[in-house]
Amino acid sequence: MKFSKRLLLLLLALSLVAASCGGDDDAAEQPTAAPEPAPVEDPEPAEEQPAEEPAEEPAEPAAPDVDRTLRVAVAALPVTLDPEFAPGQESVEIITTVLDSLFWFEAEPGADGVRSATELAKGDAGMVPGLVESFEVSDDNLTYTLNLRQGVMSAAGNEFTSEDVRWMLARNFGVAVIGAFVVGIAKIPSMDAVTVIDDYTVEISITTPNPLLLRALQLQTISPVDSTVAKEMATDDDPWATEWMQLDTMGFGPYYVDEFTPGVQLVLKSNKNYWRGEPFFEEIIYREIPDSSQRLTLLRQGEVDIAENLSSRELESLGADEGKTVSVVRNQVIFGAMNTLGGPTADAKVRQALQYALNSDQIVSSVYEGNAKALRLVAPEEYPGYNADLWPYPTGGDADTARALLAEAGYADGFEIPLLVNADVSDHDDVAVLIRDSLSQIGVDVVIDTKPAAAYLEQANSGDIGIVLHQGYAIVSEIPYHYQLYVSGPTGFLSFGGFNNPRFDAAIAESLSVLPGSERTELVNEVQQILADEVPHLSVVGAPTRYGFGLDIEGYTWYPNNQIWFYDLSRS
Structure with a gap:
């Protein structure tokens, strides 16, 4: 079955509405129960050998039992657990905890001390084996032979085999919603390109060399389910x-x-059969708490270990003895998509003027207390191939240059423009006010229009816009992929402004079929130069990924999907 772009956006909207409203769905039909997880047999005890009498030692006090239940408060529970229809944060977080992936992320401490995936800077070179233990690539870089890890068991007691990989890829093509997009990223044309060699070997043929393939094969939509149970x-x-x-x-x-x-x-x-070893936490309880102040209170009282979806102000109010803030600035960006098809911002000089006028540094300091970064090129500075030298706009604003550009474009007296804001995204109201203040310095009157998530997305995709304030991240850390998703009008799910530059799109497509090297570097520089010249979006800030944690919760690692992988966590 085929789903339109509008339906994908509606699914996203529904997830955001659920996050803000948290309505019950008591009448929802419950699916047939899956088989109970298989019990893990205890090994036969080894025969005891006589031992020498030890010297008497003072008795150690008994260690207290460690609480191995993790309690998490979220704004809303998952909309679905099906990776084909999983648009929201909570859905993705649970799915990545339950479905292991073919490849995983190398992680190292970042400059801020937070352990983080190196994929952000290394690309495919930052990926390590997961359910795929090793692989070989043909000389033409078009055939990948995946050698699967043997002895991997699901909680239902079924062994992971090539059939699980084949069935999940077939499902991607069969259901064809998010899966159709993901196999497109992977450049797998059809199931004819997937060959099962034996129980632990799968061969995949792709259409062109693909610098993103290992990361595409990591995505949760391709991560295998236990096909024995699913069937x-x-x-x-x-x-x-x-x-x-x-x-x-x-x-x-x-x-x-x-x-x-x-x-x-x-x-x-916990899956006691898990191949990496059983997790520290035996149980995770995800509770839906729609009110953020209540989530904060539960964290302060020690009733939950993690509180998600808290605002900057709420996290800043957390006392040193009440919890701690986990915060990293990596791949989340906030931009203002401008209408490139009509109104004053159809003129590139006007768009340049607005970027010159914007004081991103003030937003970083005032809204995020320094825990954010001024954004350039609508992309995180850590991306492979990022070239800040191509960006001429100062992050502290330059009103004089901005006024001169407006005068050249015929808007010396300024103009009025609406700024659409999502009411359900933390801190965006404050960000919008500071954008309005910056642009007022050059005579541009910004009218802030704040709407709930569903109405926001409908308006943003209607074409009837001035500027759309949006926050997002690309789960594959690549400038061409990022621009394809967020900037290009013809290809972007979330580009909003209708930007259509044929050479921009052609250079992106070419770069996604060339492996790292000088040719690809030139193409990536070219798309960044076009963006810097045309300024289809205001580059606002690189936003933080943040959580409220209990004082005794340790082990957080940042990943490109900005979700917690609970396997990393423990209680000190």
Whole structure:
């Protein structure tokens, strides 16, 4: 079945509405229960050998039992557990915890001390084996032979094999929603390009060399489910088990779904068969708490270990003895998509003027207390190939140059322009006020229009816009992919402004079919130069990924999807 871009955006909108409203869905049909996880057999005890009498030592006090239940408060529970229909933060966070991926991320401490995936700067070179233990590539870089890790077991007790990889890829083509987009990134043309060699070897053929392939194969939409269980849940009318996967799933990751009550809580239990070793936390309780102040209070009182979706002000109010803020600035960006098809901003000189006028440094200091970065080139500075030398606009603003450009464009007296803001995204109201203040210095009257998430997305995609304030991140850390998603009018799901530059799109497409080297560097520089000249979006700030953590929760690692991988965490 085919789904339109509008439906994908509607799914995203629904997830955001759920996050803000947190409505119960008690009447939701429950799917057929999956098989219970297989018990893990205790090994036979070794025969005891006589030992020498030890010298008497003073008795050590008994260590207190460690609480191995992790409690997480979120604005809303997942909309779905099916990676084909998973648009929201909570859905992705649970799916990546339950489904292990073919490749995983190398991680090292960053400059700020936070352990982070190196993929942000290294690209595919920052990927390490996951369920794929090793691989070979043909001389023409078009055929990949994946050697799967043997002995990997799901919580249901089924071994991971080539059939699980084949079935999940077939599902991507069969359901063809997010999966169709992901296999497109991977450049896998059809299931004819997927060959099962034996139980632990799969061969994949791609259409052109692909600098993103290992990262595409890491994405949760391709991450294998336990196909033995999924096939049992499938029916003639639902061959891909979409009904079951709405509220349940079974993978080869560190946890499995034990209970899911929409609008109330979701409980995960540890997979005692997990190939990396059993997780520290035996149970994770995800609670839906729509009110952010209540989530903050529960964290302060020690009733939850992690509070998500808190604003800057709420996190800054957290006392040193009440919890700690985990905060990293990596790949999240806030930009203002300008209407390039009509109104004053259809003129590139006007768009340049607005960028010159914008004081991003003030937003960093006033809204984020320094815990953000001024944005250039609409992209994180850590991306491979990022070239700040191509960006002429000062981050502290230059009103004189901006006024001169407006006069050249015929707007010496300024103009009025609406700024659309998503009411359900933390801090954006404050960011919008400072954008308005910056542009008022050159005679541009910004009218802030704040709407709930669903209405915001409908308006943003209507074409009837001035500037759309948006925050997002690319799950693949590449400038061409990032621009394809957020800037290009013809290809971008979230570009909004209608920017259409044929050479920009052609250079992006070419760069995504060339492996790293001088040719690719030239292409990546070319698309950045076009963006700097045309300024389809205001580059505002690089925003932080932040959580409120209990004082005893350790082990957080940042990943490009900006979600917590709970396997990393422990209690000190």
